Amino acid sequence: MQLLKDRILKDGRVIGNDILKVDSFLNHQIDMKLMGAMGVELKKSFADRKITKILTVESSGIPIACVMGYLFEVPVVFAKKVEARNLDTEDYEGEVYSFTKGRSYIIRVSKKYLSSTDHVLIVDDFLANGKAVWGMKDIIDQSGAFLEGVGIVIEKGFQDGSKLLKETGIKVVSLAVIDSMENGKIVFRD
Ligand code: 5GP
Numbered sequence: 110m111q112l113l114k115d116r117i118l119k120d121g122r123v124i125g126n127d128i129l130k131v132d133s134f135l136n137h138q139i140d141m142k143l144m145g146a147m148g149v150e151l152k153k154s155f156a157d158r159k160i161t162k163i164l165t166v167e168s169s170g171i172p173i174a175c176v177m178g179y180l181f182e183v184p185v186v187f188a189k190k191v192e193a194r195n196l197d198t199e200d201y202e203g204e205v206y207s208f209t210k211g212r213s214y215i216i217r218v219s220k221k222y223l224s225s226t227d228h229v230l231i232v233d234d235f236l237a238n239g240k241a242v243w244g245m246k247d248i249i250d251q252s253g254a255f256l257e258g259v260g261i262v263i264e265k266g267f268q269d270g271s272k273l274l275k276e277t278g279i280k281v282v283s284l285a286v287i288d289s290m291e292n293g294k295i296v297f298r299d
Pocket of ligand 1: 239270
């Protein structure tokens with residue numbers, strides 16, 4: 110999506126060779142006009158799917174997930190992050206290794222909000238190694254719901270998350286794919 114690529118080039122900041130900071134429009138301050146346009150674009154790729162629920166993980170996936178929920182007219186569920194496993198059997202739990210934080214954490218979704226009749230679209234701000242998506246997929250599998258696909262704002266194509274997901278037959282659509290960020294230079298995939 111050209112609008113997003115232009116914005117990344119204008120306002121994105123590369124940390125090291127593999128972290129992109131986009132706090133001014135996606136991760137801290139949110140540009141809702143851009144968010145709306147991104148939602149419309151992302152929806153096109155899943156318009157043929159019967160989506161009954163949007164799933165994301167707090168907190169940075171929530172804005173784009175809300176736009177998608179609004180456009181599909183379905184509820185948005187966000188997995189909550191907790192420090193330790195709790196003994197509440199009313200939750201589905203998944204484990205996620207955070208690439209940016211360098212540690213694992215547990216995500217959970219109440220059994221009230223996902224069931225075997227749901228067709229779920231996972232939405233997130235970034236796709237790197239795919240750990241957050243696999244954690245959410247684990248929760249979807251526990252609930253018996255069907256994963257229709259994964260919609261991502263920014264994919265870092267030099268990390269293997271997308272490749273591994275696609276290898277298992279999961280539909281993954283990203284609005285911008287970055288092939289490299291070496292020495293601060295952002296190179297997009299066409
Ligand atoms: P993954 O689980 O695919 O390895 O990483 C995806 C998650 O980590 C996203 O939910 C996102 O919050 C965070 N993340 C990964 N890479 C980046 C990055 O380069 N910049 C930002 N802002 N977040 C990232």
